[in-house]
Amino acid sequence: MGTEIIHADLPSRRFEPRIYGVGAWVGHLHFAYDLVAALRPRLLVELGVDRGESYFAFCQSALENKTGARCFGIDTWRGDQHAGGYDETTFEQVSAHNRENYEGFSTLIRSSFDEALGSFLPETIDVFHLDGLHTEAAVRHDLEAWLSKIRPGGLLLLHDVDVRAKEFGVWKIWAELHERGRSWTFHDGPGLGVWEKPPVSKLPGFLEQLLSPPNERNEALARYYSDRAEEMQKKIAGHWRDGTIRQTPFAQQTIIQVFHTRDGSHREEDSVYARVGHEGWKDVRIELPNDAFAAPLRIDFVSALTTIEIASIRLTKEDTICFTAEDDTGFEMIRIAGDVELLPDPKLLRLRVTGLDPQLYLPAVNLPASEGTFILHLRLRVL
Template sequence: MGTDVLAGLASRSFQPRVYGVGAWTDNLHFAYDLVALLKPRLLVELGTDRGESYFCFCQSVVENRIGTRCFAVDNWRGDLHAGGYDETTFEQVSAYNRQNYANFSTLLRSAFDAALAQFADGAIDLLHLDGLHTEEAVRHDLERWLPKLRAGGFLLMHDVLVRNRGFGVWKVWADLIQRGRAFTFQIGPGLGVWQKGEGSLPPMLESLFTAPNESGDLLIEYYRRKAARLQQEITQQWQDGSIRQTAFAQQTIVQVFHTHDGAHREEDSVFARIGHESWKEISISLPARSGAAPLRIDFVSAFTTIDIASIVVGSSAGEHYRADGGREFGAIRVEGDGKREPHDKSFRLKITGLDPQLYLPILNIPETVEQPVVTLRLRISSVTPND
């Protein structure tokens, strides 16, 4: 089969319309091909968030002219691993779905369990499981939803390689691959592809399921190259500023690093995501003993201006820190890709790149406080506001 296996891939000319807004960027080309090859009649995704994976499935349905019925199930509130987010996400996802895919795609805003009744046993041809990533949650979702998948149907599980931050998908995946044919993409956070029982396979999947073999190696290399190119494109968009025009630019991630030893690690951070242009208040819960080293607040925000009216750290024991004006604002240190600009009321921060950081002073939070909460009142603007 050799290079033939690449020749017919639909993704050779695929340009994703929604990307860089989740952890799915590295797997989009494969997902696009999978839909084109399997031509599922019914596709269901559990865990959609901003729609990086889901809208890729939908794009494939349209561009490859497949009559798939698609459903996205999510409460659109976020979770422990995805972080919390505000209503902006659902508003944007539903508007995008309405404008582009309304005739075959339905968003079910619901808990996964509550949506079970909408699907008959054995009805789903392609199921994507991408909800909360603790082992317990994944086992629960899988147990409830596998009966909905038809014999011979396919399951996708995302993040099967991630072993930190309390992720347990990899454990569930390790058990599942004992019970059916499967392939694990070792790209990015890892994508598992599993078939329920037996059934015919398109040659592309046959090659992957029986890898290592020449065709399988070519495919893996092909998807690796496509993923790398897309990531390069995103880097380029940050460098030339065109990131502002992408779906990515419509929201901002606020990430708080709470290490007590001064080292900043992703696994010792919590985050939330908010929409732009109006004043918002977000509260992010921190673990005990936060604040012993300076809290660091990062913004992932595409060249915006951020006005911060206040930053408060409090708990059930009271208020431990408040910055809402001159002297306290002056004690906040800006590092990385951010620049403080003069403003009479707010702490105005201009984002100049990918990694702006604010360092708060060391806080004196009693060790007995179990859950400090940092609350920011802020407004994020794509252009610098006049006030």
């Protein structure tokens, strides 16, 4: 059977995601859309919503394909050690989007996953997406708590099954689940596992093809979704090139990524994130690991071609101030590199972001040997 025949009737052929590029889920949006359209879940639950990239793909499908689903998205909307911390802007924007588009059938529960557990009856969830904290202990805990809530024959989606850095342990749990039921793994981006809770049942439409033992149909489906993922990445790259990134949902917040290093080389695995909204001045406090070094510290902003005004940068360990910049003299010690231009300003460090990778390098500092908490404090606003 030709791959065209398999894909001709997939609803995602006509899917235009409203929310994309704000998380790490862009490679699976089309699958999420088809999944909801085909399975028509009565109850869908997601743990770990953040800015709603995955959750709103499920909701958009439920609405556009009139599936009649009840959807619940659960999160503290405070962030975690892998996603980084973020401010209230995220919850405000996610709840506004939910209210404006999906209020009739979608509920956001702002609580810990454990606290929300009592709101769901055993064996009632048709589609369950777990995308919370990604350590092995956290995923094991969340799955043990929630597995009994999924109905037999229901589907579990597990995000980040391919990531092996930064204490991610989802892959270990995924290897175990793989032995206990039918599954499929998408390897786009950080990887997505799809697992059917036993016993095996006949799934509707393309899902049965996907979860059947390896064959040319599930390979063709995986290729179809990889192509959609690539198209989405190209679309986002195009937004950065032509400046339309400013009109996308991505543009409502700025990500601050802080690289700490002991040997002068800056690696993704030795970095922490924070995210801020763009309404007014923000005092941001970014906690670095206790064993972090600043030789030197690098600060990147992922920000949609904005202007960033910085009033002060301070580095502290317990009571010791290790570095401070709040005027010309301090700001002159900071090296600027990558996609950024320095704009004149008598008081502020004023930066115009010109692309994806603006970088600030603080001077290398010797940190006190004490055990204390190591914190980067920034006072800034994004225009």
